[in-house]
Amino acid sequence: MNVSILAVGTELLLGQIIDSNSAWMGEELATHGIDSLVQVKVGDNVGRIEAQLRRLLDDADAVIICGGLGPTHDDLTREAIAAVMDAPLVLDEDIAQVIRDMFESRGRRMPENNLRQAMVPTGASVIPQTRGTAPGLICPIDGIDGKVVYAVPGVPHEMRDMMQRAIVPDLVRRSGSTDTIVSRVLRTWGESESGLNERLDHVIAELESAGTPTLAFLASGWEGLKVRLTAKASTTEECAVQLDAWEARLRHELGDLVFGVGDDTMESVVLELCRRRGLSLGLAESVTGGLVGARLTGVPGASDVFRGSVVSYATDLKQTLLGVSPGPVVSGSAARQMAVGARERLGSDIGLSLTGVAGPAEQDGQPVGTLFVGLVGPGFDDVREVRLPGQREQMRQFAVITALGMLRQLLAAA
Amino acid sequence: MNVSILAVGTELLLGQIIDSNSAWMGEELATHGIDSLVQVKVGDNVGRIEAQLRRLLDDADAVIICGGLGPTHDDLTREAIAAVMDAPLVLDEDIAQVIRDMFESRGRRMPENNLRQAMVPTGASVIPQTRGTAPGLICPIDGIDGKVVYAVPGVPHEMRDMMQRAIVPDLVRRSGSTDTIVSRVLRTWGESESGLNERLDHVIAELESAGTPTLAFLASGWEGLKVRLTAKASTTEECAVQLDAWEARLRHELGDLVFGVGDDTMESVVLELCRRRGLSLGLAESVTGGLVGARLTGVPGASDVFRGSVVSYATDLKQTLLGVSPGPVVSGSAARQMAVGARERLGSDIGLSLTGVAGPAEQDGQPVGTLFVGLVGPGFDDVREVRLPGQREQMRQFAVITALGMLRQLLAAA
Numbered sequence: 001m002n003v004s005i006l007a008v009g010t011e012l013l014l015g016q017i018i019d020s021n022s023a024w025m026g027e028e029l030a031t032h033g034i035d036s037l038v039q040v041k042v043g044d045n046v047g048r049i050e051a052q053l054r055r056l057l058d059d060a061d062a063v064i065i066c067g068g069l070g071p072t073h074d075d076l077t078r079e080a081i082a083a084v085m086d087a088p089l090v091l092d093e094d095i096a097q098v099i100r101d102m103f104e105s106r107g108r109r110m111p112e113n114n115l116r117q118a119m120v121p122t123g124a125s126v127i128p129q130t131r132g133t134a135p136g137l138i139c140p141i142d143g144i145d146g147k148v149v150y151a152v153p154g155v156p157h158e159m160r161d162m163m164q165r166a167i168v169p170d171l172v173r174r175s176g177s178t179d180t181i182v183s184r185v186l187r188t189w190g191e192s193e194s195g196l197n198e199r200l201d202h203v204i205a206e207l208e209s210a211g212t213p214t215l216a217f218l219a220s221g222w223e224g225l226k227v228r229l230t231a232k233a234s235t236t237e238e239c240a241v242q243l244d245a246w247e248a249r250l251r252h253e254l255g256d257l258v259f260g261v262g263d264d265t266m267e268s269v270v271l272e273l274c275r276r277r278g279l280s281l282g283l284a285e286s287v288t289g290g291l292v293g294a295r296l297t298g299v300p301g302a303s304d305v306f307r308g309s310v311v312s313y314a315t316d317l318k319q320t321l322l323g324v325s326p327g328p329v330v331s332g333s334a335a336r337q338m339a340v341g342a343r344e345r346l347g348s349d350i351g352l353s354l355t356g357v358a359g360p361a362e363q364d365g366q367p368v369g370t371l372f373v374g375l376v377g378p379g380f381d382d383v384r385e386v387r388l389p390g391q392r393e394q395m396r397q398f399a400v401i402t403a404l405g406m407l408r409q410l411l412a413a414a
Numbered sequence: 415m416n417v418s419i420l421a422v423g424t425e426l427l428l429g430q431i432i433d434s435n436s437a438w439m440g441e442e443l444a445t446h447g448i449d450s451l452v453q454v455k456v457g458d459n460v461g462r463i464e465a466q467l468r469r470l471l472d473d474a475d476a477v478i479i480c481g482g483l484g485p486t487h488d489d490l491t492r493e494a495i496a497a498v499m500d501a502p503l504v505l506d507e508d509i510a511q512v513i514r515d516m517f518e519s520r521g522r523r524m525p526e527n528n529l530r531q532a533m534v535p536t537g538a539s540v541i542p543q544t545r546g547t548a549p550g551l552i553c554p555i556d557g558i559d560g561k562v563v564y565a566v567p568g569v570p571h572e573m574r575d576m577m578q579r580a581i582v583p584d585l586v587r588r589s590g591s592t593d594t595i596v597s598r599v600l601r602t603w604g605e606s607e608s609g610l611n612e613r614l615d616h617v618i619a620e621l622e623s624a625g626t627p628t629l630a631f632l633a634s635g636w637e638g639l640k641v642r643l644t645a646k647a648s649t650t651e652e653c654a655v656q657l658d659a660w661e662a663r664l665r666h667e668l669g670d671l672v673f674g675v676g677d678d679t680m681e682s683v684v685l686e687l688c689r690r691r692g693l694s695l696g697l698a699e700s701v702t703g704g705l706v707g708a709r710l711t712g713v714p715g716a717s718d719v720f721r722g723s724v725v726s727y728a729t730d731l732k733q734t735l736l737g738v739s740p741g742p743v744v745s746g747s748a749a750r751q752m753a754v755g756a757r758e759r760l761g762s763d764i765g766l767s768l769t770g771v772a773g774p775a776e777q778d779g780q781p782v783g784t785l786f787v788g789l790v791g792p793g794f795d796d797v798r799e800v801r802l803p804g805q806r807e808q809m810r811q812f813a814v815i816t817a818l819g820m821l822r823q824l825l826a827a828a
Binding site for chain 2 (some may be wrong): 012013023024030039041042045048171195218219266285288293296307311314346358392396
């Protein structure tokens with residue numbers, strides 16, 4: 001089963017919006033064992049949309065068109081599909097009523113052009129809208145046996161909903177597969193792709209001879225590497241049995257490198273480890289300027305654990321606010337005193353501190369990339385030094401995840 | 415002049431990397447008056463790359479291929495171009511020597527496959543590499559009069575360098591245009607696109623009848639709207655004269671909404687305004703958890719101005735660390751006391767504070783989206799209340815730019 005994607009919108013070609021929808025769809029399709037042939041972006045021009053659609057259908061079993069389903073005169077996807085199907089566009093009274101009702105419930109007058117969204121090519125079936133006003137479409141192409149065009153809105157959450165609810169199941173059914181495919185992602189941090197590959201060498205060989213689940217590494221920049229297991233079986237339960245067994249195997253091989261699963265983030269895991277042990281957390285940030293606190297407080301419910309942070313960017317504040325002794329502030333001794341000071345001033349069980357050099361210039365005789373992390377809490381009192389890659393922003397982002405990763409290891413080991 | 419872009423890489427189709435290169439190229443081309451026809455992503459398969467290239471050349475005057483120029487067996491762009499040109503690949507001894515020298519200068523052994531990057535189709539000319547190891551290529555297509563294929567590496571900074579240094583100038587020359595095109599971007603904040611449009615109604619009409627420069631609005635989410643002027647004239651100097659005149663006109667119409675130009679950011683502008691007046695800045699952050707300090711310290715040289723931040727996430731810390739009186743902490747009174755406390759505790763000339771509700775639940779009887787900003791400094795002592803859109807992350811990001819925008823207005827007016 002080969003699928004191509006056509007993203008519609010002049011703003012995509014002009015770079016005003018980056019097309020992340022196609023990437024998401026490609027990943028979703030791959031997870032379900034469906035191959036992607038090409039992904040094309042085209043502007044809001046009905047002739048060009050139609051021509052691209054015809055070309056893509058030459059090679060692909062199915063084409064998903066994303067965007068161009070809205071109410072304005074620039075929304076031309078319906079017309080292009082109708083031309084390829086050689087079918088008239090007809091008003092679907094049910095869709096029209098949903099759109100009218102939506103405006104009425106909000107007490108707003110409905111501009112007449114909204115009913116463009118209720119036009120459906122004869123022979124197409126509708127993917128009902130659940131959030132926005134434009135429905136999706138499933139359009140069998142006459143004369144091309146078994147080929148099909150799907151249309152979804154360009155609004156990401158509407159597109160994702162229709163993909164998962166209607167399009168992927170329809171594609172799987174058309175592919176004749178009776179298999180269920182389920183993925184599970186392990187989040188790792190602290191090892192390179194080639195390093196993980198080496199550690200898992202024999203596991204990968206075993207997986208390859210078993211056939212399912214398959215294993216893939218997905219890079220996520222400074223957030224580490226994801227290890228994705230994708231199981232194929234006749235039921236969800238059988239997939240879960242496979243995934244449980246191989247997840248346990250991977251965790252055994254990778255040990256502490258695995259910090260979470262699925263949607264876990266380093267900060268959500270740290271907060272959860274603190275919460276379970278009833279520990280509160282305070283920070284002293286210098287080089288990161290507030291980034292660590294910003295990430296922790298991005299997690300709903302962080303206030304259970306996170307008390308606050310002293311961002312002592314100016315050197316004298318490290319002394320006056322945190323009680324650091326005079327001397328170089330990019331040092332292990334300063335890092336430890338900052339962590340102790342944070343714990344005291346913020347009244348937290350744990351003090352975590354970061355001091356380092358983000359550049360452009362070196363500081364205290366330490367080169368760009370130097371990071372000292374202080375970790376003080378019940379059962380630990382530790383200072384670590386690391387050398388991080390990158391200039392300024394990259395170094396700072398690595399500093400955040402590095403410090404949180406160190407705290408996670410201490411908490412998980414305790 | 416119609417250009418299409420072909421991005422090469424299986425990881426792009428699988429969604430492991432989002433193709434932001436094509437968007438950047440599309441914007442760069444548009445700025446120079448060159449139309450984008452389609453943008454296609456294809457996997458690392460030499461047959462598919464070749465087939466897509468041929469199809470794109472049917473309609474476009476030029477095709478830019480991005481990616482697939484590296485040293486491994488997966489890098490197949492050179493082979494696909496050679497097939498389309500019907501020309502053999504020949505080792506370019508000059509390129510080979512640059513690659514050998516680079517490895518030698520780093521004291522590393524050169525794996526032999528690196529010389530794949532020195533293979534050039536006969537008839538192509540080379541865009542010398544300045545940073546990475548793979549050069550770019552300019553490949554006239556025999557038998558198709560005047561059509562051309564460009565190849566650039568997928569590494570963003572290498573691609574951008576070659577686009578600006580070689581490809582855009584070559585395209586402009588081929589288009590027969592003797593015009594110079596120069597753009598200038600004004601950064602605005604605090605008004606919607608339709609609002610800006612209304613304010614600039616008559617200016618836009620004048621620009622349209624003048625023909626040059628042209629004006630475009632570019633949305634940048636919570637960072638505001640960019641207004642881009644693009645001038646066309648026979649010299650750079652004439653373009654600058656046009657842009658200066660119309661920039662002045664726009665600034666007159668938009669007043670305080672314009673916060674910067676080009677690469678200015680809200681935080682770089684705030685730091686510069688403080689620096690010019692010799693003022694230091696301290697923060698008290700609650701709802702943003704450190705985001706404001708993180709953004710300010712992302713700017714090199716921030717330490718001239720930025721002293722630090724007290725992130726008082728827990729309610730009691732607002733009292734103990736900042737001297738806020740007991741009572742609701744999401745309030746104008748708390749915001750003002752936080753700003754005063756930050757100024758005192760951090761020894762700064764200016765105190766800026768943020769307290770609000772990011773959700774998921776309301777707090778102190780205030781709904782999600784509520785933000786109070788305290789601004790205390792020489793000549794001002796102010797509290798503002800706003801209601802921001804979005805849930806948690808969006809609300810917090812809006813809070814950062816809103817508070818910095820308020821401080822900018824106060825400093826610019828003084």
